[in-house]
Amino acid sequence: ISTRLVVDSDFVISALDRRVFGAFVEHMGRCVYTGIYEPGHPSADAHGFRGDVMALTRELGPTIVRYPGGNFLSGYHWEDGVGPQEARPTRLDLAWLSTETNQFGTNEFMDWCRAVGVEPMFAVNLGTRGPDQARHFLEYCNHPGGTALSDLRRSHGYEAPHGIKFWCLGNELDGPWQICAKTAQEYGRIAQETAKLMRLVDPGVVLAACGSSNHGMPTFGQWEDTVLEHCFDEVDFISLHTYFENPHHSSAEFLANIDQMNRFIEDTVAVADSVAARKHSHKRIMLSFDEWNVWYKARTLDDRRKPGWPQAPRLIEEVYNHEDALAVGGALIVMMNNADRVKTACMAQLVNVIGPIMTEPGGAAWRQTIFHPFAQASRFAHGRVLRPVIRSPGYESKTFPEVPYLCACVVHDDATGQTAIFALNRHLSQEQEITIELRGLGDQQRLVAASELHHADMKAVNTVAAPDTVSPRPNSRVEISGHLVTATFKPGSWNVIVTT
Numbered sequence: 001i002s003t004r005l006v007v008d009s010d011f012v013i014s015a016l017d018r019r020v021f022g023a024f025v026e027h028m029g030r031c032v033y034t035g036i037y038e039p040g041h042p043s044a045d046a047h048g049f050r051g052d053v054m055a056l057t058r059e060l061g062p063t064i065v066r067y068p069g070g071n072f073l074s075g076y077h078w079e080d081g082v083g084p085q086e087a088r089p090t091r092l093d094l095a096w097l098s099t100e101t102n103q104f105g106t107n108e109f110m111d112w113c114r115a116v117g118v119e120p121m122f123a124v125n126l127g128t129r130g131p132d133q134a135r136h137f138l139e140y141c142n143h144p145g146g147t148a149l150s151d152l153r154r155s156h157g158y159e160a161p162h163g164i165k166f167w168c169l170g171n172e173l174d175g176p177w178q179i180c181a182k183t184a185q186e187y188g189r190i191a192q193e194t195a196k197l198m199r200l201v202d203p204g205v206v207l208a209a210c211g212s213s214n215h216g217m218p219t220f221g222q223w224e225d226t227v228l229e230h231c232f233d234e235v236d237f238i239s240l241h242t243y244f245e246n247p248h249h250s251s252a253e254f255l256a257n258i259d260q261m262n263r264f265i266e267d268t269v270a271v272a273d274s275v276a277a278r279k280h281s282h283k284r285i286m287l288s289f290d291e292w293n294v295w296y297k298a299r300t301l302d303d304r305r306k307p308g309w310p311q312a313p314r315l316i317e318e319v320y321n322h323e324d325a326l327a328v329g330g331a332l333i334v335m336m337n338n339a340d341r342v343k344t345a346c347m348a349q350l351v352n353v354i355g356p357i358m359t360e361p362g363g364a365a366w367r368q369t370i371f372h373p374f375a376q377a378s379r380f381a382h383g384r385v386l387r388p389v390i391r392s393p394g395y396e397s398k399t400f401p402e403v404p405y406l407c408a409c410v411v412h413d414d415a416t417g418q419t420a421i422f423a424l425n426r427h428l429s430q431e432q433e434i435t436i437e438l439r440g441l442g443d444q445q446r447l448v449a450a451s452e453l454h455h456a457d458m459k460a461v462n463t464v465a466a467p468d469t470v471s472p473r474p475n476s477r478v479e480i481s482g483h484l485v486t487a488t489f490k491p492g493s494w495n496v497i498v499t500t
């Protein structure tokens with residue numbers, strides 16, 4: 001098939017907020033314990049942080065990491081996870097029916113973030129708890145000193161305040177599965193009052209209210225409307241969560257999830273802006289897509305909960321295949337093409353639990369297929385996202401009459417002069433001959449890098465024994481003439497071209 005992509009340096013969607021390359025660490029399964037934290041592991045440092053996982057995380061390139069949950073958050077007491085480790089209580093975690101030892105908590109996470117070089121995104125429990133603990137937690141973390149809570153932090157060995165900027169006001173409180181789920185009215189009021197107190201403690205914080213747990217929630221739209229009716233003035237962001245599934249066992253249908261994600265973003269923006277309109281406000285609420293990924297293979301109740309209150313059990317350790325990597329690449333393209341409103345996003349999660357990185361306790365760590373599109377996007381996407389004009393044939397899916405085979409975005413960095421093109425060929429049996437016209441970006445473009453992620457088997461996976469089965473390879477079928485790039489993309493492939 002033949003496709004065409006045109007961008008012009010003057011037609012800009014927005015500067016890209018690099019916080020869209022976020023990840024998520026929840027106290028769930030083996031994400032923390034035997035994931036990022038495993039004292040006694042051969043690669044562990046003095047803190048007990050796995051060195052192999054830190055190295056892979058740096059390579060993956062998340063910019064911000066959300067913590068400590070997730071559903072876990074809605075029953076969490078932050079006080080349990082600070083101070084001398086031997087004095088910390090062991091608790092039942094009602095979200096995942098696990099035993100939580102609290103050997104890892106806020107200060108360990110901050111140490112880990114500093115060691116890896118990422119920004120933390122924290123969340124306050126608005127399930128079993130409310131505004132009072134939220135303001136206390138923020139005071140513990142961010143107040144310089146001279147109060148009981150800030151001095152408590154100092155006595156724990158953290159003299160300087162943590163300066164945590166980004167805070168989520170609870171997690172998925174619209175979901176009946178959530179510990180102490182709420183109606184939109186109840187949550188909207190609590191979010192508003194919590195935000196008010198948190199801003200009084202630290203006016204520098206950035207706050208995200210919970211949107212819907214997914215686009216298909218029966219309360220979607222109404223939830224955002226009511227919640228923002230209450231807390232519009234107090235918050236900066238509304239969150240979105242989505243996990244791609246494959247109910248039709250069809251790769252073509254599965255890859256149409258990407259367009260669903262785009263629709264979810266458009267719908268959320270529409271509701272948020274209608275609240276702004278009613279309030280005669282110029283303020284625009286931004287979107288924090290703070291949980292997204294593929295998750296459907298390890299989704300039965302057995303995958304989520306094991307009997308006997310185990311510690312760090314194997315929960316939802318989804319093994320990702322090639323088509324999952326394509327979906328992840330497509331999701332990144334969608335979010336970058338919505339860079340004017342999606343300013344933060346977190347791939348959920350980082351390690352073991354629906355993670356791009358897998359580990360064995362005491363053993364190896366390796367990259368799942370979905371690691372690669374994320375790492376490449378985080379590495380190459382800097383600067384301004386240009387509005388892509390795409391001409392591509394498409395196919396009909398159960399959800400959309402026309403799904404273009406080509407899904408692409410273009411990001412230009414004025415600082416380096418580099419232009420990065422990310423493109424998915426959703427045609428599963430035919431190659432794509434693409435012509436890319438880069439207008440206003442320099443008349444004599446040069447190729448910096450070109451790679452393709454492709455496998456003949458859409459179900460191919462990476463394992464500890466064969467960790468590079470699905471990984472990017474150079475694409476030699478890319479040519480440049482002046483400002484025109486021509487390339488051939490294999491069927492079912494994720495492609496990256498960088499020019500200067």
Ligand code: AHR
Nearest residue numbers: 026070071072171172348
């Ligand atoms: O990421 C796994 C779980 O999915 C999170 O705990 C929850 O927020 C979502 O439902």
